[in-house]
Amino acid sequence: MAKAFPVTHQRGFGTVAITTFIFLYAPLAVALVFAFNAGTSPAKWGGFSLRWFQSAANNQQVISASILSLKLAAISAILSTTLATLAALAMSRTPRFRGWTLAYSAISFPLMVPEIVTAVALLVVTATFRGWTGYSGLGYLVLAHTAFCVPFAYLPIRARLQTMDISLERAAGDLYASPWNAFRFVTMPLLFPGILAGFILAFVTSLDDVVITEFVKTAGQDTLPTYMLGQVRRTITPEVNAIAAVFLLISVALVMCIYVVNQRTKIN
Amino acid sequence: MASLEAVRSKSASRTRWLLISPAVLVVIIGAIAPLLVIVTYSFLTPGPTGGVNYTLSFDAWTRVLFDRDVFDDTLTLSGTNLEILLRSLLLSLATTVLCLLVGFPTAYFIATRNPLNREVWLLLVTVPFWTNLLIRTFAIQDLIRNEGIINTLLIKTGFISEPIQMLFTNFAICLGLVYVYLPLMILPVYASLERQDRSLLEAASDLYARPFNVLREIIVPLAKPGIIAGSILVFIPAIGTYVTPILLGGGRNLMIGNYIEFQFGQGRDWPFGSALSLALMAIVMVALLVYIRHGDSHGHEHG
Structure with missing residues (x-):
């Protein structure tokens, strides 16, 4: 009889792993995206802008x-x-x-x-x-x-x-x-x-x-x-x-x- | 002839130490000697404006755990100090356990991919780890602040009407520590899982063991050295953390690292700060001893 899963399968481990990778990258991704935010809010998108890069480069x-x-x-x-x-x-x-x-x-x-x-x-x-x-x-x-x-x-x-x-x-x-x-x-x-x-x-x-x-x-x-x-x-x-x-x-x-x-x- | 051998080995030994000593010397000056100064300071009394008075005293050490009564000189367990020590221990233990619960399945997931994909998944674990610690902590701070993206989304979707206070709590510190040190758990656990003999799992499966029993009876016991190594690697920096409680714990949730800093700053009590530092080191040494006795010795062989 064929096995339903390979012997290495552990239920739920894949889900945890994918969640972990999202957890590892989501905060960095948000920081990265909001670096290009025209507004000052850390949660509201105010349009694309390079102003924060400019202000950092001029500081x-x-x-x-x-x-x-x-x-x-x-x-x-x-x-x-x-x-x-x-x-x-x-x-x-x-x-x-x-x-x-x-x-x-x-x-x-x-x-x-x-x-x-x-x-x-x-x-x-x-x-x-x-x-x-x-x-x-x-x-x-x-x-x-x-x-x-x-x-x-x-x-x-x-x-x-x-x-x-x-x-x-x-x-x-x-x-x-x-x-x-x-x-x-x-x-x-x-x-x-x-x-x-x-x-x-x-x-x-x-x-x-x-x-x-x-x-x-x-x-x-x-x-x-x-x-x-x-x-x-x-x-x-x-x-x-x-x-x-x-x-x-x-x-x-x-x-x-x-x-x-x-x-x-x-x-x- | 024997004397020629002796001369040759003597000169080889001299060359050897000539090569080794610069590195050792730099570490002695930049790390070991300062620590010895701290050891000395912990047995002195505080000077009036920081610094030390050169009188021998065990007072600083006593005060790590006890308060001395001003009137009758009796010792009672110190509430403040114990609270900070206990909080540091609990937070770093919680961090270690959470890292293990999340990190083990992740490491297992990576170890069971095909070899080419494994490298890519591993790379994905290392990139955040190589990113500046302060920046990763800032990223978490931005995410969980009251006007941050999590609270905003929850309010918009109608789950909550008021933002949940997450920043400046013990939860925030723990979250930040898990986020920052998780790769240190995943990597050694992965290393010990990757070495495991797949045929053991096949044998167990052929003998009708259920996946959970295979995990409990075979996979986890064999991965024990990696689990211990990962736990120590997470626990040690977590208990000594200084930056995370400042950024995520606000001013109120101090950990021992911040308390040590306070003694050398506003507290102006260098001997007590020194004793606290050495107490922290003692905790770390105990953790390291556990590692040496039970941890992964593979890859640490001498030579």
């Missing part, structure tokens, strides 16, 4: 916050990816050595501490340092962001290293490639997708951060997230929706980027 605070966000994300993503690559190369594919667990725990430490705890701890320390040294530049933010981005950059790089075939580098060595050339022409190209994934993950993590930045920054160091958080107490204008629309576009583009690179360079 000096939004511009400088955007620039700072991107600058900070770029610097800390480059720094953390570089550090993470070096550490991953030294720690993966080698027999376990003394201090491995200690180094690994240190690198993944920022993942285990609630953000708010790191934030207040950094607040205390940076406030003291500002008092001592008089320096109140971007350095504190760069250091804080780089530190919490290191594990995010490290994990994809390590994952890639673990799936890489070590015999290829051995073969390069057997064919008299110098260690540096073997690294440059064999290891590096194979590792690149991992490094790119680590970089993007670190970049997005930095761009996304609001709590740690909020506590470490001084006056005039608003990033886009802290600027928006500061707007909470005032009436929300659809300007925030316009910024959200741009952010959404960036994140979709980055996810696609990782997806395409992974598809193209799958290690069989």
Whole structure:
């Protein structure tokens, strides 16, 4: 007798799943649509308009916050990816050595501490340092962001290293490639997708951060997230929706980027 | 010869640590050392305008759970602090349970598609996750405010005549947390479901097990590591949340993250804030221990 359903069928799961996807996308879709609303109401459609994009683009605070966000994300993503690559190369594919667990725990430490705890701890320390040294530049933010981005950059790089075939580098060595050339022409190209994934993950993590930045920054160091958080107490204008629309576009583009690179360079 | 080996391995070890130390150093300066400062501060007394006085005291720790009576120095359980701790625990547990109830069927749905479609569904889960947390919370806020689209639609269709107050309630916080952290549940649960041996389900079905019993006896027990991993991944950021209660809970429904912030801001009680931070960390550590003992160890092997 033929079965009515495949063995994997569970009644109602499909409905829940589809509802979940609607739940995940509906709020973002509404925000996206209302970014183009000519009126100010979050529920009444007042016609199509780009006025909120214009007002965001003309808002000096939004511009400088955007620039700072991107600058900070770029610097800390480059720094953390570089550090993470070096550490991953030294720690993966080698027999376990003394201090491995200690180094690994240190690198993944920022993942285990609630953000708010790191934030207040950094607040205390940076406030003291500002008092001592008089320096109140971007350095504190760069250091804080780089530190919490290191594990995010490290994990994809390590994952890639673990799936890489070590015999290829051995073969390069057997064919008299110098260690540096073997690294440059064999290891590096194979590792690149991992490094790119680590970089993007670190970049997005930095761009996304609001709590740690909020506590470490001084006056005039608003990033886009802290600027928006500061707007909470005032009436929300659809300007925030316009910024959200741009952010959404960036994140979709980055996810696609990782997806395409992974598809193209799958290690069989 | 042995000495040559020793020299070589010594230099390899030096190179290794040269490569590792920059990353470790940055994390030490940017995360570990500040936390140690907080540990120290939790045993000091508050300074008059913020900061600390360097006198040893366990008072901050006592006050996490107790109130000290001003007159006779007796300790009673602290109403305010317990309420905030309890609310944080309950809200984050509710969030975790809701994420599981919604996330498990979704992960199962994805895992039972054909392999090509799976990738697309997974991509659909990751896109919101990569979108700025603040923006996703704003989106929820816009949706559920009194003049928001849900209330407007309900009034227009005649279901209600007055808007339902959803924003600035515990419900709003919970909804926001579920919305933001749901992908963290779906992804690990999916990973453990995807690895399952389909022939077990066929065997059960051949032996006349009903779908619900297959789910209860086979699928869920085998997915347990993923379920635990997902629950921990949702619970930890949920209990430490700072932004969601501000945006969705208004000023009244504080969680522990906001209470900690208050102590370092207007409260001007750094030692108490430090002790609260470490209490929060202790809760997180307990959750992590559960994960290490029962969670998904696959993909976390060393090397």
